[in-house]
Amino acid sequence: MATATVTAIPTDTGIETRNYLNADYGLKSWLLTTDHKRIAWLYLIAITFFFLVGAIAALLIRIDLLVPQGLIVTPETYNKLFTMHGIIMVFLFLIPSIPAVFGNFLIPMMIGARDVAFPKLNLLSWYVFVTGGMFVMYAIAAGGVDTGWTFYTPLSTSYLNTHVMAAAAGVFIAGFSSILTGLNFIVTIHKMRAPGMTWFRMPLFLWSMYATSVMQVLGTPVLAITLFLVAIERMFHVGIFDPALGGDPLLFQHLFWFYSHPAVYIMILPSMGVVSELIAAFSRKRIFGYEFVAFSSVAIAAISFLVWGHHMFVSGESVYAGVVFSALSMAVAIPSAIKVFNWTATLYKGSISFDAPMLYALGFIGLFTMGGLTGIFLATLAVDQYVHDTYFVVAHFHYIMVGGAIMGYMGALHYWWPKMTGRLYPDRWARVAAFIIFIGFNLTFLPQFVLGYLGMPRRYAIYPAQFQSLNVLSTAGASILGVGYVIPLIYFIWSLRYGPVAGPNPFRAKGLEWTTPSPPPPHNFEQTPIVTEEAYAYGSGVPHSV
Amino acid sequence: MLFGLLLGFLPEASTMARPVDYLFWFCIAVLVFFTALIFATIFYFAIRYRRRSEDEIPPQIQGNLPLEIVWTVIPMGIVAVMFVWGTALFIRNARPPADATDVYVTGKQWMWKIQHSNGRREIDALHVPEGVPIKLIMTSEDVIHDFSVPAFRVKKDVLPDHYTSIWFTADRLGKYRFYCDQYCGMGHSQMRGYLYVMTPGAYEAWLHHGVQAQTMAQAGALLYNRMGCSTCHGTGKGPPFAGLYGKTVRLANGSTAAANDAYLRQMILYPGQKIVAGYRDIMPTFKGQLTEEEVLDLIAYIKSLGSKPGNTGE
The missing domain is CATH 2.60.40.420 (Cupredoxins -  blue copper proteins)
Known part of the structure; x- marks a missing residue:
């Protein structure tokens, strides 16, 4: 979409220095680049495309649910829409979002390196990702798939005649991109830190990226294996999950959630890292309790592998397994709470400004708090037995994934956009959009908590009329939310050509990435920086914007 | 809400x-x-501590250990209450x-x-x-x-x-x-x-x-005769059913099993998986020959032949 636009930044309006955007021209220079900053752009373009496709599916879902019988599509199509929405948003947008775009762009810059450890592998990851994405797009174009993003067996292996194999192959392939990216980041953070960049001087974004990468490397192979087994059962009728063939239907759920619960943290931890950066920069303060925030990321990553059974409290899993998984799931709440309290405490006696990125960060804290606390409802066995698989769950995970992960992503986009492009976006519009998103989001998903409490099951194409008013309210909220996302899309594209020149450090923030020109030169730093202070050393003076 | x-x-x-x-x-x-x-x-913080001048440098606060302990322990206490409460109810409901x-x-x-x-x-x-x-x-x-x-x-x-x-x-x-x-x-x-x-x-x-x-047990009794169960289970070649339901059964491999619904279903459909002590592995499977409802009828019939009260659990 924006490849041409990006390369077409005119050099006669203020950005004259040689940088990674104008160092080379032409499609080939982008498609064969090994520059982590250009690869970040490749990902940004790809995931923006996938986000739009997933958002169209969401839009159609919300329109359809305006009336109990379904306004525009048949139940069959409705099932394909929510499946597409889930698969695309989870595997092709949220999981790659912050790691692949901002992790790629920022990790080398934040640690004072020229690039990631394996630049060619990094480019390969993008091609693998796009190949996976194409399989999913093919599944949609060929007629769709209606398994739900969860691919539950034996429905997915023995009962559906839609394009399950193409979609599963797409997710399988995209998973390898996630593994390779994680591997690259782990090695980069271990081996390529500039002199003086100790672990406890690192920006907290890097701690969360590190924890995320470990989860990607350890968890994603399990998903790959699981989907492979689905394929074997589907194609060769080997009994693995389908009892009619001699398999066990719950085995699939254990394997699937062993990855897909950590995947939730793969989506949210990078956002938490971003929020730490934003809160520090716009309060001009070191993050309160840095070590606690850093280690809470590691704790979340570690515990996340031990909580998958909370998706299965009512699945027929043993009561005692349920008790253990309930306790472990409660345990994840603690490091999450520690983060929220420390971010809030960072504001105390700060110098707080309300630029657009900060509005997203503050919005994140509020919405993540609600998402996290409603997660504890679902970890509580007796409450889960009531609201499991209802709209309560839908609302809960959208508070985490949209209210949390996407708010963080939008914050990151607004914070580092001037660094990536050298241009500023209109701040007033950005603040307005942030408010619209916050209001639209809550109006969309608060009614869904109530729907769940009233018993409306998720994934219902046709629903009892008593639920209509709340569904209409939710759809109204979604249309506001949609407007909130379109506005940034417009002004970001506008700013590529017409935005005022940003200068190296428009927000006057600390951090190695802000010591370079904007956009940065091809190899980031003129010479390897020597680090003498921690990432948030605002006490030693606030940097100037130029 | x-x-x-x-x-x-x-x-x-x-x-x-x-x-x-x-x-x-x-x-x-x-x-x-x-x-x-x-x-x-x-x-409150955002308004109270809003930036007053462009070059403002706020006091730098490292953290506070007692506070960290407080906001770790209090949430732990609250989730512990939810856990115990939710688990007690869930077990009762199970x-x-x-x-x-x-x-x-x-x-x-x-x-x-x-x-x-x-x-x-x-x-x-x-x-x-x-x-x-x-x-x-x-x-x-x-x-x-x-x-x-x-x-x-x-x-x-x-x-x-x-x-x-x-x-x-x-x-x-x-x-x-x-x-x-x-x-x-x-x-x-x-x-x-x-x-x-x-x-x-x-x-x-x-x-x-x-x-x-007919009642489920009656339907089960008809099936019992029609499928030929009685040729073994009535003659001593297979284990008898009277008073079986709810009992603890000793198996040939030395372990035991509770004769509940799930056990009976398994024995009808996958008879080779558990052999009752003292009997040979000769029963054919009825998988594919009975609908789930017919299996339930058979189980109801076996139940009607007497059960050990108080042991009908999973």
Whole structure:
């Protein structure tokens, strides 16, 4: 979409220095680049495309649910829409979002390196990702798939005649991109830190990226294996999950959630890292309790592998397994709470400004708090037995994934956009959009908590009329939310050509990435920086914007 | 949650609904308290400490260990309360009373087939008496479904090749919805029905209304003869059934098994998996020859031959 636009930044309006955007021209220079900053752009373009496709599916879902019988599509199509929405948003947008775009762009810059450890592998990851994405797009174009993003067996292996194999192959392939990216980041953070960049001087974004990468490397192979087994059962009728063939239907759920619960943290931890950066920069303060925030990321990553059974409290899993998984799931709440309290405490006696990125960060804290606390409802066995698989769950995970992960992503986009492009976006519009998103989001998903409490099951194409008013309210909220996302899309594209020149450090923030020109030169730093202070050393003076 | 107040609450129609609601509202209170606390604190700090000048350098605060301990320990205490409370209720809800009336539920794409012990059958509807504990023994003929009764605050997945169960004691007359809560394919959202809570008298009348079919046990007895079970199980070549249900059975491999519904189903469909001590592995499988409903009839017949009371658990 924006490849041409990006390369077409005119050099006669203020950005004259040689940088990674104008160092080379032409499609080939982008498609064969090994520059982590250009690869970040490749990902940004790809995931923006996938986000739009997933958002169209969401839009159609919300329109359809305006009336109990379904306004525009048949139940069959409705099932394909929510499946597409889930698969695309989870595997092709949220999981790659912050790691692949901002992790790629920022990790080398934040640690004072020229690039990631394996630049060619990094480019390969993008091609693998796009190949996976194409399989999913093919599944949609060929007629769709209606398994739900969860691919539950034996429905997915023995009962559906839609394009399950193409979609599963797409997710399988995209998973390898996630593994390779994680591997690259782990090695980069271990081996390529500039002199003086100790672990406890690192920006907290890097701690969360590190924890995320470990989860990607350890968890994603399990998903790959699981989907492979689905394929074997589907194609060769080997009994693995389908009892009619001699398999066990719950085995699939254990394997699937062993990855897909950590995947939730793969989506949210990078956002938490971003929020730490934003809160520090716009309060001009070191993050309160840095070590606690850093280690809470590691704790979340570690515990996340031990909580998958909370998706299965009512699945027929043993009561005692349920008790253990309930306790472990409660345990994840603690490091999450520690983060929220420390971010809030960072504001105390700060110098707080309300630029657009900060509005997203503050919005994140509020919405993540609600998402996290409603997660504890679902970890509580007796409450889960009531609201499991209802709209309560839908609302809960959208508070985490949209209210949390996407708010963080939008914050990151607004914070580092001037660094990536050298241009500023209109701040007033950005603040307005942030408010619209916050209001639209809550109006969309608060009614869904109530729907769940009233018993409306998720994934219902046709629903009892008593639920209509709340569904209409939710759809109204979604249309506001949609407007909130379109506005940034417009002004970001506008700013590529017409935005005022940003200068190296428009927000006057600390951090190695802000010591370079904007956009940065091809190899980031003129010479390897020597680090003498921690990432948030605002006490030693606030940097100037130029 | 304001909308919930405006719309009126979901009725509490079983004895476990109110205890679950108390816990739910406790969770809501925790949610509202902490959300309000965080929002209010953020608003206060954001306005109180807004940037006054472009070059302002605020005091740098490293952290505070006592505070970290406080906001680690307090949430731990609160989730511990939720955990203990939720677990106690869940375990209670997982243990049906010994005198519960069994009702059999079979899910298939996309309908619910219900069988009562006396042979009365219904589809996408379930009639139960008020004040009597009911245990649903559930299985699926195809994919995974989920039987959910929001007014009773219970649900459980319904699996192929397994029995799962829920139990409840309805305590409010009326008509309530039940749903399939586990996505099961095209007709998922139409896989639902109504649950009718009746007075015991009206329920008895309903149960015996219309043309009286044979009871499940009678149907099972006919199957028992038709499928040739009696050639072994009546002659000593296979284990006898009288008084079997609920007993602990010694197996040939030295272990034991409780003779419950799941065990009997397994023995009918996969007889080679567990051999009763003292018998040979000669029974053929009846998998594919009996529907799930017929298996339930056979189990009901075996139950009717006498059972050890108090051991009807999973």
